[in-house]
Amino acid sequence: MDPRLIYSVGTMAGIGTLFGAGLAYASRKFAVHVDPKIEHIIEVLPGTNCGSCGEAGCSGFAEAVVAGRAPVSGCVPGGSEVAEQVAAIMGVECGAGVEPPLAVVRCQGGRAEAKERFIYRGIQDCKAAQFVSAGSKACVYGCLGLASCERACPCGAITMGDNGLAIVSEEACTGCGLCVAACPRGIIELIPRTQRFYLGCISQGKAKEVKAACTVGCIACTLCAGKKAPPGGGIVMEGNLPKIDYDTIQEWPEANEVCPTKAFVFRNGARPPEAEDTD
């Protein structure tokens, strides 16, 4: 055998052994102890880094839980399921778990229902559009349809429908609330998952203004909060808009029989098919 081959293989093996020994020593000497619990907690968290727990992403939350700075049920999108798993890792009781809320788009005024005042050709972002003459939609409360919420959603739960309105997927939504902050008009609301219906309009305008701008807007007739209120109550007028008390009333199938503009939205699909908001 060529001695040069032996020398080179031997040299490489020698260098390898030397570095290996050095690294083995260094990994012991300079080892940083990481609590394995942190790794375990990161594994059970949703991993979207939405930040709604108040920490810097999921790993930050895991560290905070282990350090005792955050409660085991602190992950909003994770809800009770994740809270239980985190509690199990930490070896504590998690108490009553909270179901994560659901984001809903409180505007039904799509292209067919709501009028436009002008054609907007500027920056394709809702907030930028809002700066130009307060938005192109005749209703100054309605969804501008430029998908700022879609871009803000870390779970891909929001898509833009053909009618120009945002659609939230109930399965994908984790209730983190990033879309709520992204909407310049405050149309998106987080509601409890137990809630079966909500009001699909946030217009504080008077009946005349609303009717001139949109066919499905709330015209503040006060029927749902007054004369034809649900038996158990739970709806009160706040300015020109009824407010549903989610603790009092979760279901009211007759809502749109009362509402002259059919401004209520039902989550269980008890609505006209062309106005389906969730799928």
Place this chain on the structure above:
Amino acid sequence: MWRRGFPGGTHPHYHKDLSSGKAIEELAAPEEAVIPLHQHTGAPSEPIVKVGDRVRVGTKIGEAAGAISVPTHSSIAGEVKKIEPRPHPLGANILSVVIANDGSDEEEEKAVLKPAAEQTREEMIGAIKEAGIVGLGGAAFPTFFKLSPPKDYPVDTVILNGAECEPYLTADHRLMLEHAEEIVQGGKIIMKVLDARQGFIAIEENKPDAIALMEKLVAGGNGFRVAEMPERYPQGAEKQLIKALLRREVPCGGLPFHVGTLVQNVGTALAIYEAVTEGRPLTRRVATVTGSAVAEPKNLMVRIGTPVAQLIEACGGYRGEVGKLIVGGPMMGLAQFTDEVPVIKGTSGILVLTEEEAVVPDPEPCIRCARCVDTCPMRLVPCTIQDYVEYGLLDEATDWGLMDCIECGCCAFVCPARRRLVGFFKYGKALVMERRKKSAAS
């Protein structure tokens, strides 16, 4: 001529011949005037009239609220019908006083003033504030505030800005031809208020008749000189004018008084003259109504609060298909969605473009040609700042000088990829201001 100029700039088609030869016409008072209480930079004025009150021409209807604010006056005589939010040329709905004209055109009694020569500095500033005067070039900054710079910054130079570099507009040009004497007198009042050493009347070379007339008027050596400026946009921008004329550079985030200079539009000088000598409040202004979709372009003296539709009607109405209605000029003006918006103090013109002219091509990717960099009169790098704003990196955008952008529109004008540079800068500036407000509040 001041050939040295300022860095950057561009040469859009001026189209001034459409209206530059037309003498200013007085437009009849509107049947109903909608007078917004926020027509200036700063805090809006507070309404001091009620529905049903009778007002006369020049009656104060809004009181200044805050340090940077001016009062608002009625421009017609009649009854206050409503006080409610109405469409405003700057976008959104703004609280406005709606007045129905009774046809009498009765004038409010004017405050009795001493002759201008005997007034003290404070009296003159007071008269200017009471008259509700703001910069009439377009930015509408309260004039009294500009005339009271901090004591550490003595102002030695006054520049009357008659450059009118914005294409299409000819209102200042006509004012200089028809009210030259008053403008110079107004300029002298400004010099007296500031105790300034020298004065300039800056006019672009494309207005030789105005230059000749002004030169004749200042020939007596009364402190003013006429500066013939080269034709180049944005020659009339405050900072660029100072740079071109005096070689002084306004620092970042600074104002002209930081370099001992004050710039006032020639229309403002006229308003100052009227306020100080006659006690006349600012209730009217000259606006150019022009563009290829207007039947007969004109320069009109209009009452503040007149609906834009009435101005168009006075010019023979629209011609052909209207593509875009702009309040202001084509470079810096704002597109409107309705002609119901009123003329406000800062409305220097109404431009109506045909559908063909108003086509907005879709933006394409930046090709890194750096034409925007060459043209930027503020020496910024528009393409980079735009990227930062687009991706929400406001700190980086601010580091690269976003807040120094004067929104002149040169970069977007020369961009071969038709990118919406100025749109992003305006948006970015609004976001930064919003964030600063938030952090100041918390």
